[in-house]
Structures are given as structure tokens and as C-alpha cells.
Amino acid sequence: MKIYIDGEFYDKENAKVSVFDHGLLYGDGIFEGIRFYNGRVRRLEAHIDRLWDSAKALCLTIPMTKAEMTEALLETLRVNGLEDGYVRLVVTRGVGNLGLDPNRCERASVIIIASTISLYPEELYQKGLMIITCATRRMSFAAMPPAIKSLNYLNNILAKIEANQAGAAEALMLNEAGYIAECTADNVFVVKKGRIFTPPVSAGSLRGITRGLVFEIAEELEIPITEVELTRYDVFTADEVFLTGTAAEVVPVRECDTRIIGDGKPGPVTHRVTKRFRELVRTTGVPFKKAEPALVGAH
Numbered sequence: 001m002k003i004y005i006d007g008e009f010y011d012k013e014n015a016k017v018s019v020f021d022h023g024l025l026y027g028d029g030i031f032e033g034i035r036f037y038n039g040r041v042r043r044l045e046a047h048i049d050r051l052w053d054s055a056k057a058l059c060l061t062i063p064m065t066k067a068e069m070t071e072a073l074l075e076t077l078r079v080n081g082l083e084d085g086y087v088r089l090v091v092t093r094g095v096g097n098l099g100l101d102p103n104r105c106e107r108a109s110v111i112i113i114a115s116t117i118s119l120y121p122e123e124l125y126q127k128g129l130m131i132i133t134c135a136t137r138r139m140s141f142a143a144m145p146p147a148i149k150s151l152n153y154l155n156n157i158l159a160k161i162e163a164n165q166a167g168a169a170e171a172l173m174l175n176e177a178g179y180i181a182e183c184t185a186d187n188v189f190v191v192k193k194g195r196i197f198t199p200p201v202s203a204g205s206l207r208g209i210t211r212g213l214v215f216e217i218a219e220e221l222e223i224p225i226t227e228v229e230l231t232r233y234d235v236f237t238a239d240e241v242f243l244t245g246t247a248a249e250v251v252p253v254r255e256c257d258t259r260i261i262g263d264g265k266p267g268p269v270t271h272r273v274t275k276r277f278r279e280l281v282r283t284t285g286v287p288f289k290k291a292e293p294a295l296v297g298a299h
């Protein structure tokens with residue numbers, strides 16, 4: 001495994017950051033979790049744009065251009081020789097001193113880690129997840145906008161601990177008004193009478209890249225899709241519920257807070273969306289392999 005740090009590649013054992021990095025000391029930094037399938041990076045441009053938006057919101061200067069970041073990411077995939085997997089882009093505030101002032105950090109650090117990922121076994125995609133509503137509320141956007149994909153995930157981790165304690169796969173997080181925000185690393189979708197509903201990002205969620213893909217797929221398949229405030233009642237009484245995320249992809253929910261969703265089996269809308277999702281990710285996206293020199297110009 002070769003890990004990119006600030007323009008150099010390091011073996012796993014030697015890939016290290018300073019204990020004075022504010023990413024470690026204060027969670028001051030941002031990241032993206034990106035999937036690649038069949039030698040193609042899924043929605044790379046959208047991930048790079050979201051990284052830059054997170055940086056803008058935090059007054060964090062990324063020390064390279066979007067084109068340079070894209071090339072560094074593709075090069076990391078090439079040197080690691082993977083076809084399918086997960087790549088983590090991290091930008092930390094960089095090395096500073098003890099004291100939270102970001103002005104003391106001279107230069108942000110860029111880290112790129114390519115690996116493999118498998119969140120849930122295939123069985124759960126067939127059967128659906130059991131989830132719970134947790135007591136931990138999604139943090140208010142007035143305090144820390146959940147749209148910033150920051151290195152501070154403690155709000156989500158507190159929720160995940162509740163899910164673990166309940167033996168659930170995920171935790172449904174509500175906002176302070178009691179409306180559904182999202183799960184700990186996934187956006188939430190509800191299907192009722194053939195229509196798809198999902199909370200607006202302003203309810204307290206990340207603007208998920210997979211979420212965006214579901215909007216495109218729904219439009220293509222002519223399934224009506226609407227952003228609307230949702231409550232637990234809407235989840236309990238839904239025909240189908242599914243979650244989306246880079247890691248989870250599109251995953252059905254079977255049960256929430258002991259209520260069985262629909263007839264307890266992943267429904268037809270979830271099936272159609274999942275099928276199209278799986279086709280799209282294998283055939284679209286940014287290819288990262290260089291053509292074999294002998295083949296260049298062969299056709």
C-alpha cells in the first residue's frame with residue numbers, strides 16, 4: 001500500500017503525520033470518501049467540488065488546484081494497482097502549535113489513502129437492515145453545519161455507539177426540531193405509494209453524492225422524487241425505506257424501532273434504484289488507468 005502525503009508516496013508503516021497537526025489536535029480538517037468501481041472513479045468531480053466547498057466554509061486553503069488534486073488521486077489509484085475500492089481524501093489544517101488558532105498553521109496537509117471497503121454483507125442487501133432512532137440529535141447547522149464533511153465526526157460517533165448498543169446496523173438521527181436528518185454516514189429515503197421522499201439538506205444532513213445519484217436515477221426511471229421534512233411516523237408507515245452512502249451504496253431498511261417496514265422485504269422501488277445504481281457505477285465515472293503504450297493509436 002502506497003499512501004500519498006503532500007506530494008510524496010509512503011509505505012503504510014511510514015505514512016505519518018505530526019502530533020501538532022490540527023487535524024489530530026482539534027479535528028480541524030475535511031475529508032471525502034470516494035468509491036471506484038471497475039477502474040473508474042464514481043462522481044469524482046462532485047467529490048472534489050464538495051471538498052472545496054467544505055474548505056471554503058472553514059477558511060481552509062487547499063495548497064493545490066482541483067486539477068492537481070484530481071491527478072494526485074488518480075495517480076494514487078494507479079500506484080496501488082486496485083480496480084475496485086475506496087479512496088479517502090483528507091485535508092488537515094496542518095502543523096500548528098498547542099492553541100486552536102488556525103492562523104498558526106502555515107500549510108494544510110493533503111493525504112490520499114486508497115484501500116478496499118465492504119460495509120455490509122450481501123445478505124443484508126437482500127434482507128434489509130434493522131435500525132433504531134437514537135437519542136443523540138444531529139448537531140444544529142447554526143452550531144456546526146452538517147454539510148461540512150469535517151474531520152470532527154463525534155456527533156455521528158455518539159449516534160453509532162447507540163446503534164451498536166442496540167444491536168442495530170444504523171442510527172436514525174433527528175434534528176433539534178424532531179425531523180429526520182440522516183443516519184450516521186448515510187442519507188435516508190422513504191417510499192410511499194410509488195413516490196420517493198427524502199429530507200432536504202437543510203434538515204441537517206450531508207449533501208450526499210450517492211443521494212444526488214439517486215435523484216438522477218429516479219428521474220431517469222420516472223419515479224417521482226421530492227425533498228420534504230420527514231418524521232419517524234413517515235418511516236414507520238412507509239412502504240419502503242432505504243439508505244444511501246458511498247460506503248453503504250443503496251441499502252434497504254427492514255425494521256425501525258421494532259416497526260416492520262412495509263411487508264418486511266426490500267420493495268420494488270428499492271430494487272429498481274439499486275439495479276440501476278449498480279449498472280451506472282460500473283460503466284460511468286473517471287477511468288484512471290493509463291492506456292497500454294502498445295495499444296495507443298492502435299485503432
Ligand code: PXG
Nearest residue numbers: 033184185186187206208209210245246247
Ligand atoms: N451523511 C454523512 C454524515 C456521511 O458521512 C453520507 C451522509 C453519505 O454521503 P455520500 O456522499 O457518501 O453519498 C455520509 C458519507 C467512512 C465513510 O469511512 C463515511 C462516508 C462515506 C464514505 C466513507 O466512514 N460518509
